[in-house]
Amino acid sequence: MKGNILNYYAGGNTAKGFYDLFDSNLQGLENIYILKGGPGTGKSSMMKKLADIWVNKGYDVELIHCSSDNNSLDGLIIRALKFGVFDGTAPHVLEPKAPGAVEQYVNLGVAWDRNLLKENQQEIVKFQEDIAMAFGTAYRLFAEGLSIHDDLEEIYINEMNFKKANEVTNELIEKIFLGKHSQSEEPTTFHRFFGASTPNGVVDFIPNITEDLSKRYFIKGRAGTGKSTLLKKVANAAKERGFDVEMYHCGFDPESMDMVVVRELGICVFDSTDPHEYFPDRHGDEIVDLYETAVTPGTDEKYEAEIDDVNKRYKQRMKEGITYLQEAKGLHDELEKIYMKAVDFKKIDEICDEINNDIEGLVGK
Numbered sequence: 001m002k003g004n005i006l007n008y009y010a011g012g013n014t015a016k017g018f019y020d021l022f023d024s025n026l027q028g029l030e031n032i033y034i035l036k037g038g039p040g041t042g043k044s045s046m047m048k049k050l051a052d053i054w055v056n057k058g059y060d061v062e063l064i065h066c067s068s069d070n071n072s073l074d075g076l077i078i079r080a081l082k083f084g085v086f087d088g089t090a091p092h093v094l095e096p097k098a099p100g101a102v103e104q105y106v107n108l109g110v111a112w113d114r115n116l117l118k119e120n121q122q123e124i125v126k127f128q129e130d131i132a133m134a135f136g137t138a139y140r141l142f143a144e145g146l147s148i149h150d151d152l153e154e155i156y157i158n159e160m161n162f163k164k165a166n167e168v169t170n171e172l173i174e175k176i177f178l179g180k181h182s183q184s185e186e187p188t189t190f191h192r193f194f195g196a197s198t199p200n201g202v203v204d205f206i207p208n209i210t211e212d213l214s215k216r217y218f219i220k221g222r223a224g225t226g227k228s229t230l231l232k233k234v235a236n237a238a239k240e241r242g243f244d245v246e247m248y249h250c251g252f253d254p255e256s257m258d259m260v261v262v263r264e265l266g267i268c269v270f271d272s273t274d275p276h277e278y279f280p281d282r283h284g285d286e287i288v289d290l291y292e293t294a295v296t297p298g299t300d301e302k303y304e305a306e307i308d309d310v311n312k313r314y315k316q317r318m319k320e321g322i323t324y325l326q327e328a329k330g331l332h333d334e335l336e337k338i339y340m341k342a343v344d345f346k347k348i349d350e351i352c353d354e355i356n357n358d359i360e361g362l363v364g365k
Contacts, residue, residue, distance in 0.1 A: 003059040004212070005051070007205040009193035010064045010075060011092050012251045013325060015146035017139045018091040019254040024191040025064065025077065026084060026094075030102055031362060033355055034088035037108030038117075040336035042348040043087045044072040049352060050085065051076050054359065067196035067251075068135075069329060070203065081362040085355065106355070111347035112339075120338050127335040131328050138324035142197070145317035146253055152310045153224030155303050156295060165226045165294040172217065172230070172269070172288060173237045182242035182264055189239060194248040194259055195276055199329040201322055202251070202275040209248075209261065210268050214284050218272035221290035222300075227271045228256040230290070234269050235260045252318075 010022045026032060035043045044066070051061050051073075064075030064086070075086040088094045088105070096103035117124065195204030210216055219227045228250070238245045238260065248259035248270070259270035272278045272287075280287060291299075300307065 001058055003055045003057070003061060005055060005208070006060070006062045007065060007208045008062070008248070009067050009196045009205075009251070012067050012193045012196045012249075012254065013135070013138060013142070013321075014197070014250075014254045015139070015142040015252055016254055018135070019249075020092055021191045021193065021249065021254075022064075022075070022086065022092050022094060024189070025062070025075070027188055027190070028079065028082060029077065029084045030082040031084070031358070032094075032096075032103040033085040033106050033358075034094050034096065034103055035085065035106050035108060036088050038089070038112075038335075038339045039332060040339035041108040041111065041343055042345060042352075043089075043108065044069075044074075046348065046352045046355070047073045047076040047085055047087075050356060050359070053356060054078055065196075065205075067193075067198050068325065069332070070198050070200045078359070081359060081365075083359055083362055106351060108343075108348060108351065111344045111351075113342040113344070116342040117339070124335065124338060127331055127338075131331045131335070134324045134328035134331065138197075138321045138328070141317050141321035141324065142252065145314050145321065148310060148314045148317060149223060149253075152222075152307065152314065155306060155310075156222045156224040156299065159296040159299040160225060161294045161296075162226070165230070165290060168288065168290065168293050169226075169230045169233050173234060176217075176234065176262070176265065176267055176269075177237060177241055180241065180265070182244075184242050184244060184264070187239065187242050187244050189235075189245045189247060191247050191249060193251045193254075194270075196251045197318070197322060197325065199322070199326045202318075204251075204276045206259075206270065206276060206278060209246075209259075210270075212266075213261070213263070213268050214266040215268075216280075216285050217267070217269040218278060218280060218285065218287045219269060219290065220272060220287055220292075222273075222295065225290040225295060227273070227290060228258070230288075231257040231260050231269060231271070238262045 010025050012019050055061055059078050062077040066072040066074045077084040221227050235245050235247050243262050243264050246261035250256040250258045261268040
C-alpha cells in the first residue's frame with residue numbers, strides 16, 4: 001500500500017521578504033542531506049524521484065514545495081526513518097548543528113563542466129543580479145500591500161467587541177479539547193506555511209493538509225477581527241495539554257497565523273477567508289464567524305466605500321508583486337539553461353542512487 005504525502009511550504013515570499021521556517025521542520029531528524037549546487041543541477045528532480053520510491057514502499061513523506069517555482073521542491077522528509085533531504089542553496093541556507101553526525105553536504109557541483117560555466121560567467125552574474133532585483137521589488141510591493149491592509153484592519157478593530165471574541169475563542173477551546181491531555185512525552189510544534197505567493201499566484205495545500213482530519217473549523221471574519229489571535233490561543237491551549245501542534249503562518253504576513261492542526265485529535269482550525277476561502281463540504285466541518293458574533297452589525301455597509309477602496313489598492317499591490325515573482329522565475333529559467341548544458345546528469349543519478357542506498361540502510365534501525 002502506498003504511503004501518504006503531506007504538502008506544505010517552509011519558506012515564503014512575504015511582506016517581510018523571504019521568510020524561512022525550515023529549521024522547525026528539521027526537528028527529530030537524525031539523517032539530513034543538504035544539497036549544494038546551482039540552478040538546473042537536478043536537486044528538485046532528485047527529491048521527487050526519492051519521494052516516489054519511498055511512497056511506493058509504503059512510507060509517509062512530507063514534500064516541502066518551492067514558493068518561487070511551482071514545479072520544484074525544496075525538501076523531502078521521511079519522518080519514520082528520521083530522514084530528510086533539502087535544497088541548501090539561497091535563500092534557504094540551512095546551518096548544520098552537528099555536521100557529519102546528523103547533516104552532511106552533498107556537492108552536486110562535481111557534475112559541472114566548470115570551463116563551460118566560466119565561459120558564461122558574466123551572463124550568470126547578470127542573471128543573479130536581475131533575479132535578486134526582481135525579488136526585492138516583489139517584497140517591496142508586498143510590504144506596501146501589508147501597510148494598506150493595516151488600514152482595512154483599523155476599520156474593523158474600531159467596531160470589534162473583543163469581550164465577545166474572547167468568549168467565542170474560549171468556547172471553541174473547550175469544545176476542541178474537552179479536558180483531554182496528550183500522553184506524548186516530548187510534544188513538538190512545527191511552523192509551516194500552507195500556502196504562498198508564487199509565480200502562479202497565491203497557491204495553498206489546505207485540502208491535502210486537512211484530508212485525514214475528522215473535524216475542521218472554518219474561521220470566518222474580516223481583517224482585524226481576531227482570527228490570528230484566536231488561532232494562537234488554540235495553539236497555546238494544545239501545547240499546554242501536551243499535544244504536537246502544526247502552526248501554519250500567513251503567507252502574506254508571516255507574523256500572523258492562518259491554521260492550527262492537532263493531528264492526535266483529528267482537528268484543525270483555519271482562517272477560511274480570501275485568498276484561501278473554503279466552505280464546509282463534508283461531515284464534521286463547522287463555521288465559526290467572528291464578524292457575525294463580535295463586530296458591530298452593519299459595519300460592512302457603513303464603511304462600504306472605504307473598504308472597497310482599500311481592497312482595490314491592496315489587491316493591486318499584490319498583483320504587481322506577483323508579476324515580479326513571475327519575472328524572477330523567467331530569469332531563473334534562463335539561468336537554469338546555462339547550468340543544465342554544463343551538468344553531467346549521469347553523475348547526478350549516481351549521487352541519487354547513493355542517497356537512496358543510505359536511506360535503505362536506515363530501514364529497520
